[in-house]
Amino acid sequence: MFVKDTARLIRKEFLLEWRQKHALGGIVLYLVSTIFICYLAFAGVMSPQTWNALFWIIIAFASLNLVLKSFGDESPARKYYQYTLTSPSVVIFSKTLTNTLVMIVLGVLGYLLFTLFMGNMTENLLAWWVVLVVGVTGFSSVLTMVSAIVSQSRNNFTLMAVLGFPLILPLLLLLIRASSAAISGQPFATIGPDLLVILLIVFIALTLSHILFPYLWKE
Amino acid sequence: MSKNSWSYTWKIFTILIMLYVIMGGLLFEVPELPVIEQTIRNIYFHVGMWFAMIFILFMGFIFSLLYLRRFRARYDIMANAAVKTGLVFGFLGIITGMIWAQYTWGAYWVNDPKLNGAAVGILVYLAYVVLRASVEDGEKRARLAAVYKIFAFVIMFIFIMILPRLAGASIHPGVDGNPALATGDLDSSMRKVFYPAILAWILFSWWIFTIVYRIDRFTEKLNQLNAERL
Numbered sequence: 001m002f003v004k005d006t007a008r009l010i011r012k013e014f015l016l017e018w019r020q021k022h023a024l025g026g027i028v029l030y031l032v033s034t035i036f037i038c039y040l041a042f043a044g045v046m047s048p049q050t051w052n053a054l055f056w057i058i059i060a061f062a063s064l065n066l067v068l069k070s071f072g073d074e075s076p077a078r079k080y081y082q083y084t085l086t087s088p089s090v091v092i093f094s095k096t097l098t099n100t101l102v103m104i105v106l107g108v109l110g111y112l113l114f115t116l117f118m119g120n121m122t123e124n125l126l127a128w129w130v131v132l133v134v135g136v137t138g139f140s141s142v143l144t145m146v147s148a149i150v151s152q153s154r155n156n157f158t159l160m161a162v163l164g165f166p167l168i169l170p171l172l173l174l175l176i177r178a179s180s181a182a183i184s185g186q187p188f189a190t191i192g193p194d195l196l197v198i199l200l201i202v203f204i205a206l207t208l209s210h211i212l213f214p215y216l217w218k219e
Numbered sequence: 220m221s222k223n224s225w226s227y228t229w230k231i232f233t234i235l236i237m238l239y240v241i242m243g244g245l246l247f248e249v250p251e252l253p254v255i256e257q258t259i260r261n262i263y264f265h266v267g268m269w270f271a272m273i274f275i276l277f278m279g280f281i282f283s284l285l286y287l288r289r290f291r292a293r294y295d296i297m298a299n300a301a302v303k304t305g306l307v308f309g310f311l312g313i314i315t316g317m318i319w320a321q322y323t324w325g326a327y328w329v330n331d332p333k334l335n336g337a338a339v340g341i342l343v344y345l346a347y348v349v350l351r352a353s354v355e356d357g358e359k360r361a362r363l364a365a366v367y368k369i370f371a372f373v374i375m376f377i378f379i380m381i382l383p384r385l386a387g388a389s390i391h392p393g394v395d396g397n398p399a400l401a402t403g404d405l406d407s408s409m410r411k412v413f414y415p416a417i418l419a420w421i422l423f424s425w426w427i428f429t430i431v432y433r434i435d436r437f438t439e440k441l442n443q444l445n446a447e448r449l
Contacts, residue, residue: 142374149367153354162349166342167371170378173335199380201374208373212366215287 003136005086009094010101013070015189017102024102031110034058039117042154048121052180053138055114060165062106063099067143068160070095071151081148083217096144096206103136123185131182131191135175142167148216170179174198227385230426236419240267243412250408258322261410265315267420272308275301275424276344280372283365295361297366299351300432302344308424309341331389336379343371 038054082091111132112217122128146164153159178194244263252259279301288292316334317327328334350367354360 145370147365149350149370152359152363155349156353159353162346163367166339166346167374169339169342170374185438200381202376204373204377205370208370212287212370214293215362215366 002090005090006094006097008091009082009086009189010098013094013098017098020174023069027062027106028109029135030065031058031062031106032113034061035113035117036112040216042118046118048183049180051114051121053176055110056135056172056176056179059103059107059110059136060168061137062110063103063136063143063168064157064160064164064177067099067140067147067164068101068150069158070099070144070147079217080093088214088217089210091217092148092172092209093206095148096140096209099144100137104133105139107132107136107215122183124182124187127182127186127188127191128179130188131175132197133177134195134198134202135179138171138202138205139168139203142171145205145209145213148213152216171198171201229422233419233422236366236415237423240412240416240419244416247412248408250274252325258319259409260316261319263416264411265312265319266413267416268312268315270417271420272305272312274421275308275428276305276372278425278428279305280368283368286361286365287369290358292357292361292439293436295365296435297432298365300428300435302347303369304424304431306341306344306348306429307427309337309344313341319410323390329393332369340375342378342424343375347371 035058038058042050042054143160143164146167147160150156150160150163174194174197177190178198181191181194240263244260249257249259279298282294282298282301285291286298316337320329321327347364347368351360351364354363
């Protein structure tokens with residue numbers, strides 16, 4: 001029941017995403033232009049550590065942009081219809097999962113663009129990919145809940161950034177550390193503890209979403 | 220002692236301990252340590268303020284939980300008053316810490332996991348204030364604020380507990396992850412001021428909190444009366 005509902009809702013989310021290609025296109029264009037600006041601005045001073053920090057900051061901003069609209073673009077009527085059909089937990093989980101999947105795609109795209117403009121600097125590529133997937137899962141699990149809060153207020157990007165950034169900052173610090181270890185070719189054993197902490201935060205954020213989200217749509 | 224007299228007796232008690240802490244803290248003998256020297260006395264104030272902040276913000280967390288459980292407006296006002304009071308003590312803690320850091324470490328701010336954790340915590344509570352300011356409807360504002368507070372509090376708690384352990388070296392004293400509970404390396408002569416200091420700051424913060432709460436409640440009532448008159 002739970003899994004089936006979630007799967008259906010995720011399908012619906014992707015359908016919506018596909019119908020509003022221009023919104024996703026905007027984020028992709030944002031990614032391309034910021035990376036290009038970094039390529040021009042950091043010409044000649046690009047070290048692996050700078051590469052890494054820039055990558056995560058750009059991905060964090062792209063995530064904020066992406067997640068911001070995950071509650072905004074639904075009409076109230078459809079929202080109510082959805083809530084009569086299924087439980088609030090299913091709604092928030094399906095949104096979180098959709099955001100995670102789209103963010104993985106954005107992360108892959110970001111990596112390709114970074115490699116295109118600034119070259120590949122990663123030595124332990126497998127570990128780096130694992131860090132990327134775990135990292136965007138962390139972003140989406142925290143930010144989707146924040147977006148649910150922001151969507152009920154006067155919906156704007158500033159509020160999303162103000163509420164979301166302090167909460168993803170711990171993740172960002174852990175991720176920059178873990179992925180810079182992967183870039184310098186460290187084995188999984190060194191990155192492991194950081195990844196476990198991120199997964200712990202994901203688990204806690206999901207539990208809290210499950211507990212708190214019902215209060216957000218109960219009018 | 221009747222209930223009524225107790226309501227101000229504890230305030231007199233707070234004033235007395237606070238006076239003892241200020242006088243004892245500035246005058247009593249302290250161990251002579253290299254670099255720190257007399258600045259060690261700041262421990263009675265800096266650490267006490269952080270304790271007060273943590274206490275009052277934890278109470279704020281409880282009020283937010285209570286609000287989501289009962290939906291009474293006064294819990295929301297209490298939660299907001301706790302955040303306001305907590306932020307003031309947080310800023311006092313940061314300022315005293317920065318002055319202390321300038322004298323012992325040579326810089327107002329150093330890139331240290333404990334300091335950064337504190338800064339991010341303050342940012343989260345400032346975000347709470349911004350969130351409240353951007354929603355007008357009272358009931359909805361209370362609900363959104365409570366949800367954000369609980370969500371942020373738990374995540375920040377995890378962060379502050381775990382990050383210093385992972386980051387390794389920290390020049391800020393204290394048990395791993397908890398900078399305030401550094402009593403293990405405290406000289407016994409200092410404990411007779413340090414423990415009362417913590418009690419005094421916590422009581423004092425509660426006192427301030429009750430005042431802020433009452434002001435907020437009366438402002439709310441006044442606004443309601445004005446709205447009715449119009």
